[in-house]
Amino acid sequence: MSLLRCALRVEIGGAIELPAAVAQQGVADPNAVLIVGPSWVGDMVMAQSFFIALKKRNPETVIDVLAPAWVLPLLERMPQVRQGIENPFKHGELDLRGRWRLGRSLRGAYSRAFVLPNSFKSALVPFWAGIKQRIGYRGELRYGLLTEPRELDKSQLVRTVERFVALAGSDGEPLENCDYPKLVIEPLSQQRSLDKFGLAVTEQPVLALCPGAEYGPAKCWPADHFAAVARDKLAQGWQVWIFGSASDQVIGNQINQLTDDACQNLAGKTTLAEACDLLATADAVVTNDSGLMHVAAALQRRVFCLYGSSDPGFTPPLSDQATIFSLNLECSPCFERVCPLGHFKCLIELLPDTVSAAIG
Secondary structure (H helix, E strand, O other), rough: OOOOHHHHHHHHHHOOOOOOOOOOHHHHHEEEEEEEEEHHHHHHHHHHHHHHHHHHOOOOEEEEEOOOHHHHHHHHHOOEEEEEEEEOOOOOOOOHHHHHHHHHHHHOOOEEEEEEOOOHHHHHHHHHHHEEEEEOOOOOOOOOOOOOOOOOOOOOOOOOOHHHHHHHOOOOOOOOOOOOOOOOHHHHHHHHHHHOOOOOOOOOOOOEEEOOOOOOOOOOHHHHHHHHHHHHHHHOOOEEEEOOOOOHHHHHHHHHHOOOOOOEEEEOOOOHHHHHHHOOOOOOEEEEOOOHHHHHHHOOEEEEEEEEOOOOOOOOOOEEEEEEEEEOOOOOOOOOOOOOOOOOHHHOOOOOHHHHHHHH
16 A cells, blocks of 8 residues: 555544546646646746746646636636635645545536645645646655646756746746736725725835745845835835735834834735735835845846845846846855854845935
């Protein structure tokens, strides 16, 4: 008995006959594709380049994306996607019973599946859905779960977006150009978001600040640096809006206090959908390497990106309107959550005057 079958018996508490891999696929729409999407906001934005590549190869392709609830608003702003399907499982949660049931509920609906994450558990739903073609990188222990497990050559596919887009072609096929993500904003939804927070698009330009980064402090520019840029633009007659999650409220408050509360601190107050709507009105966005950086780039904003421990060659903003700031110190990129040397020079020595001057 396979390890997978044993695990399922233990989880569900009885003998369960696994779905046949191919036998019931006659009713599947040949153009319907299920994509198991990434969980991170930035990665989901970059995944749109992959969706675009699939549609370019076959405009009749119908794309549904299985993803956590918190990234579904991004999919609603991607015209290539028919629908997002909520992935209800918590980060790191195996829940074999739940994944089996979800897979069974999707049987017969798709002819192909692409699994973008590299984890074992992310490949289970397409397997149990009996989807005939299941494509992804080998990842962890996925032999048998994928029908086309591919080797990932990180030296050839350096950027995350390239690794996604390469899956759209045949194995070994030269990489095609990666189209930039482009989120589409619905004007009525945007106006509702503006009204909700008492904001207005006027002749005053809007500077958006995105001072958070879920990865850790080694990716976060200091609050006083953000505040210095904010003060400079406020003196020039700009509005300044601060964005982020609930965990960014503290740094948002710090920035606002350093500007005598002259900013609109929206950190922790907006949904991701509202943040998209409001960021789309910004004239400039100053941001750490974060999910909101990728959102702002996909909204075609002028985005000014601050890199500390991470590498702009690996996850750059995908936009012709992006300016990247990195000091390229000998110790960076270290990819650590906290500076291993304790000095954070890659961020502290990146001065706000340089960023303000670039904004103009």
